[in-house]
Amino acid sequence: MSEAWWKEAVVYQVYPASFKDTNKDGWGDIKGITSKLDYLKNLGVDVVWVSPMYKSPQADMGYDISDYKAIDPIYGTNDDLAHLQSELKKRGMKLMMDLVVNHTSDQHAWFLESRSSRSSRKRSWYIWKDPHRDEDGRPLPPNNWSQILGEANSAWTYDAGTDQYYLSLFTPEQPDLNWENPDVRAAVHDVMKYWLEKGACGYRMDVINLISKDQRFPDAEPSLGPDKKYHPGGKYFVNGPRMHEYLQEIKHEVLEKYGAITVGEMPGVRDVEEIVRTVKNGTGELNMIFIFDIVDIDNVPGKVRMTLQDWSVKELRRIVNRWQRIMIERDGWNSVFCENHDNPRSVSRYTDDSNKYRTYGATLLALMQTTLKGTLYVYQGEELGMRNFPKSWDPLKDYNDIEAVNFWKKSLDLYGDNPKELAKQRKVLERKARDHARTPMQWNAGTNAGFTDKGVKPWMRVNDDYQEVNAEKQLSNESEDLSVWQFWQRGLANRKMHKDVFTYGDFEAVGPESEEIFAYVRTGTESGKWLIVLNFSGKEVDWPLPVEVKVEGWMAGNYTKGKPDKALEMSIALHPWEGLLGKCVG
Numbered sequence: 043m044s045e046a047w048w049k050e051a052v053v054y055q056v057y058p059a060s061f062k063d064t065n066k067d068g069w070g071d072i073k074g075i076t077s078k079l080d081y082l083k084n085l086g087v088d089v090v091w092v093s094p095m096y097k098s099p100q101a102d103m104g105y106d107i108s109d110y111k112a113i114d115p116i117y118g119t120n121d122d123l124a125h126l127q128s129e130l131k132k133r134g135m136k137l138m139m140d141l142v143v144n145h146t147s148d149q150h151a152w153f154l155e156s157r158s159s160r161s162s163r164k165r166s167w168y169i170w171k172d173p174h175r176d177e178d179g180r181p182l183p184p185n186n187w188s189q190i191l192g193e194a195n196s197a198w199t200y201d202a203g204t205d206q207y208y209l210s211l212f213t214p215e216q217p218d219l220n221w222e223n224p225d226v227r228a229a230v231h232d233v234m235k236y237w238l239e240k241g242a243c244g245y246r247m248d249v250i251n252l253i254s255k256d257q258r259f260p261d262a263e264p265s266l267g268p269d270k271k272y273h274p275g276g277k278y279f280v281n282g283p284r285m286h287e288y289l290q291e292i293k294h295e296v297l298e299k300y301g302a303i304t305v306g307e308m309p310g311v312r313d314v315e316e317i318v319r320t321v322k323n324g325t326g327e328l329n330m331i332f333i334f335d336i337v338d339i340d341n342v343p344g345k346v347r348m349t350l351q352d353w354s355v356k357e358l359r360r361i362v363n364r365w366q367r368i369m370i371e372r373d374g375w376n377s378v379f380c381e382n383h384d385n386p387r388s389v390s391r392y393t394d395d396s397n398k399y400r401t402y403g404a405t406l407l408a409l410m411q412t413t414l415k416g417t418l419y420v421y422q423g424e425e426l427g428m429r430n431f432p433k434s435w436d437p438l439k440d441y442n443d444i445e446a447v448n449f450w451k452k453s454l455d456l457y458g459d460n461p462k463e464l465a466k467q468r469k470v471l472e473r474k475a476r477d478h479a480r481t482p483m484q485w486n487a488g489t490n491a492g493f494t495d496k497g498v499k500p501w502m503r504v505n506d507d508y509q510e511v512n513a514e515k516q517l518s519n520e521s522e523d524l525s526v527w528q529f530w531q532r533g534l535a536n537r538k539m540h541k542d543v544f545t546y547g548d549f550e551a552v553g554p555e556s557e558e559i560f561a562y563v564r565t566g567t568e569s570g571k572w573l574i575v576l577n578f579s580g581k582e583v584d585w586p587l588p589v590e591v592k593v594e595g596w597m598a599g600n601y602t603k604g605k606p607d608k609a610l611e612m613s614i615a616l617h618p619w620e621g622l623l624g625k626c627v628g
Contacts, residue, residue, distance in 0.1 A: 048244070048303040048329055049375065050545050051088040052534055053138065053419045057383045058095050058117055059103060059501055060482045061422055063494035068501045070482075070493070072118035076126045081513065083133045085425060085527070086534030089303070090130060091138040091246055093383055095123070099149050101215035102191070102444055103383075103480075105248065106147035110233040127241045136243035138303060143230045144249045145216040152229075153217050160204050169209035169220050171259065173200065183207055186261045187275030192448030193346050194455075196272050211252065211279070213444060221253045221288055234296045244303030247328070250289070251308035254282030265344060274346065280310040286319065289327035305377055305417070306331040314368060321374040330375045330417055335361040337385045340473075348449045350470045355578045358392075359551060359560045366415055366549040366562075376416030380407055381424045386478040390430035393619055394580050397510075400427055402619035405529040405600035406576055409621035412533035413544050413564060413574045420530070422483055426516055427526035430478040431505045437471055440503055446475040481505045486514040524603050532598070536623075542566035552588045559585050559616070563626065571626035572597075577616040586613045592627040599623065 062074025072095065082090060094104035097112040104114070113120050127137050146153055156164040173181035183198035190197070190212050198207040199214040209218040219226050234245065256278035266273050297304060308331045311317060317333065320326050339357060342349035369376045380388040389395045393403025404427030411418060435441070437450045453467035482504050485492030491508035494500055505511075516525035524532065537544045543566030551562045558579035565571045573591055577583050587593065587609075599606035599622045606622055608614050614622070 044323065045546065046329075048089075049417055050538070050541055051136075051303070051417060052086055052537075053089040053091050053305075053417060054082055054085070054087040055382060055419060055421045056090055056092045057422055057480060058092055060480050060493070062483060062485070063498070063500070066495050066498050067116070068494055068498050069116045071116070072113070072122040072126050076122075076129050079129055079133055079135070083135060085420075085531055086538070087135065087420070089136045089138050089243060091419075092140065094140045094142055096142075099147055099215065101147070102213055105142050106145075106149075106213070106216045107142055108147040108149040109151075111236055124240070131241075136303075137241065138244050138246060139237050139242045140248060141234065141245040141250075142248040143219065143233070144252045145210070145212060145218045148210075148215045148217055156217075157201055157204065157208070160206070166223050167220055167226050168217050169255065170204075170206045171198070171209070173205070173207055181205070181207070183272075185259050185275070186264075186272050187211075187278075188262075188266070188270075188272035189213065189448075190274075191445045192452070193266065193272065193274065194270075194448070194452045197275065209255070218255075219253070221284070222257070227288065227291060231292065231295050234292070238296070238300045238302060242302075244297075244300075244329075245305075247304060247306045249309060250306045250328075251281045251285055251311055252279050253288055254284040255279045256282060266346075276310045281308070281313070281316050286327065289320070293327045304328045304330075305419075308332065309334055318368065318372045318374050321369075323373045323375070326374065330377045332377050332379065332382075333365055335365070336380060337382075340391070348445065348470055348474055350473055355557055355560055356555045358578065359555060362410075362414065362560070363549075363551040363562070369415070370549060376414075377419055378411050378414045378416040379419040379421070380411060381421035381479065382419070383421070383479050384476050386474055386476075387429045388424065389427050390478070391473070392578070395429040399580065399619050400429060400511075401523070401526055402600055402617070403427070404526045405524070406578070406619045406621040408526070408530050408533050409574065409598075409600060409623060410560075410576055412530070412537045413572070413623065415545065415547065415549055415564070418534075418537070421479065423479075425527050425530040426484060426511055426513055428481075428484060428505065428511060429507070430472070431481055431503070433472045435503070437468070441471070441475055441477045442502055443476045443480065446471060446477055449475075477502070484508040484512040486512050522603060523601070529600060536598070540566060540569040540572075542568045543570070543572055552591055553585070556585075558583045561585070561588075563591060571628055573622075573624040573626050575614070575616070575622045575624070577618065577620045580618040582618065583616045584613045585616055587611060593624045594627045596622055596624045 058070045061070040063070050064073040095113050095117045096107045097109035097114045098104045098107050152167050155162050156168045171184040181200050183196040187197040189195040197211050199210045200207050262273040262275040264273050306328045321330050339353040342351050388407050389404040457464040482493035482500050487509040489496040491504045516527035519525040543564045547564045547566040553561045561575045563573050593610045596606040596608045
C-alpha cells in the first residue's frame with residue numbers, strides 16, 4: 043500500500059463560532075484559533091480543518107456563503123487567516139478549508155444577479171423552474187421534494203418577482219447551484235485554486251455528492267406517509283448522474299496540481315461500488331469520504347436524521363469490519379471519526395456520559411478511533427470527552443440550530459395536544475440535535491468556560507458541566523488515571539509510532555459477535571500484531587480470548603495510567619466501558 047502524508051495526518055476540526063473568542067463579541071474567531079495552536083500541536087494534531095469562515099448571513103452557521111474569497115468579519119479578516127497559516131507552518135501543521143459549493147447564500151452576488159430577472163446572464167447558474175398551479179391559480183412547487191433541514195417544508199422556494207421557484211435543498215436561504223452550467227463549474231474551480239494558492243492544504247467538501255441532479259426532477263416516492271405533502275428526494279440527487287464527471291473535472295483541473303487532501307461529505311450513499319469508485323487509489327476523485335454508517339446507527343432506516351432507534355454492538359462491529367475490509371481489499375481509503383459539527387457528542391451517544399463513567403466511555407471511543415485504519419478526524423472538545431448538554435435545557439430558548447428549530451416547530455404543530463407523542467419527539471431532540479456539538483469549547487473552570495471574557499454573552503449557552511469538564515483541568519491532571527485529553531495524546535503518539543500497524547496495517551475482527559464486546563487485531567509489517575478489546579457496555583464482562591490470538595502483554599488501557607494487569611490467556615475480566623490494547627505474539 044502506498045504511503046502518503048494525508049493518510050498519516052491527524053485532522054482536528056474547529057467549529058470557529060464555538061472555539062475561542064478573543065475580541066469579546068461572544069463569537070469565536072480566527073485569532074482565537076491561532077492562540078490555541080500550541081494546545082493542538084501538543085495533542086498531536088497535524089491538520090486543522092476549520093468549518094466555514096467565509097462571508098455569510100449565518101442562516102446556517104456559515105454554510106450559506108455570500109463571498110467565497112472573503113472572511114466574515116465576525117471571524118476576522120483575510121490577514122488574520124494569513125497569520126494563522128503562518129503560525130501553523132512554524133509548527134509543521136497545515137490548514138484545511140471547508141468547501142461548500144452545492145449551494146450558496148441567497149445573498150451571494152451570483153444569486154442576486156440570477157434572481158433579478160429571467161433574462162439575467164446568471165439565471166442558469168441556479169436551478170429555476172416554473173410553478174405548478176392549484177385550482178385558483180396559486181403557485182405550487184415543481185415537485186414534492188422536502189427540505190433536508192426541515193422535511194415538513196418544500197425544497198423549492200418561490201420568487202414572486204420572476205414567478206418561478208428555485209431549488210433550495212437545505213433552506214430557502216441556500217439556493218442550489220446549477221452544476222450543469224460549465225460557467226458554474228469554472229467559478230468553483232477558481233475558488234478552490236484561490237485558497238490553495240494561499241497555502242491551504244486541501245478541502246473538506248460539503249455535501250459534494252448532491253451537486254448533480256436528475257434533470258427530469260421527478261416526484262419522490264411518498265416515503266414519509268400519504269398524509270405528508272413533501273418527501274425526501276435523495277434518489278434523484280444523491281450521487282446524481284454526472285457527479286463523477288464533475289469530480290473528475292475538479293481532480294484534473296485543480297486537485298492534482300496541488301497535491302491536496304480531500305475528504306467528501308457524501309450523505310445518503312450506501313452503494314459500495316459508488317464509494318470505492320470515488321476513493322479508489324489512483325482512479326478515484328477524492329482521497330476519502332466520510333462514511334456515515336456509525337453516526338447514522340441510531341437513525342430509523344429510510345427516515346430522516348431526526349429519528350431514533352436502539353443500536354447494538356453487533357451492528358457497530360459489522361459496520362467497522364465491513365469498511366475496514368472493503369478499503370483494504372479494494373485499495374481505497376477510510377476516514378475515521380465519531381463526531382463532527384452535525385452530530386451529538388459521541389460519549390453521550392455510544393457510551394455512558396454519567397459522571398461515574400464519562401471518562402471511561404470517552405477513552406474507550408478514543409482507543410477505538412486511534413487504532414483503526416484510515417485518516418483520523420477529531421472534533422473540538424471530543425478530546426475532552428465533552429458531552430451533550432442537559433435534558434433540562436429549553437427547546438425554545440437554548441437550541442439554536444435551524445434543523446432543531448424546524449424539528450421542534452413541526453413537533454409542536456403535530457403533537458402539541460398529545461403529551462405522550464411530544465415527549466417522544468423531545469427525546470429525539472435531546473439525543474440527536476446538532477446543537478450538542480456546538481456549545482462553546484470548555485477551556486477552563488472560569489466564567490464562560492474561558493471561551494470568552496466575563497461579562498460577554500456567548501452566542502450559544504455554555505454547557506453546565508464546564509467547571510468539571512475542561513481543558514485546563516485535564517492537561518494538569520496528575521491522578522492515577524489519565525484524563526480524556528491525556529489518553530487521546532498518548533493514543534495519537536502511539537498511532538504515529540506504530541503507523542505500519544494502525545495507519546497502514548491489516549485489520550481482522552476476532553471473537554464471536556457479542557452484545558457487549560467488539561475486538562479486533564491490527565497487524566503491521568514492522569511492529570507486529572496488536573489486539574484491541576472494547577467493552578461497549580456498562581457491565582462487568584468475562585471475555586474468552588480467541589485461541590488464535592496469543593497475547594504477549596497488555597500495553598495500555600483506559601482504567602490505568604500504566605500497563606493493565608490482566609490475564610494473558612483463557613479469559614479476561616473487563617470493567618464497564620473498559621478498553622485494552624495488547625501486543626501479540628507473532
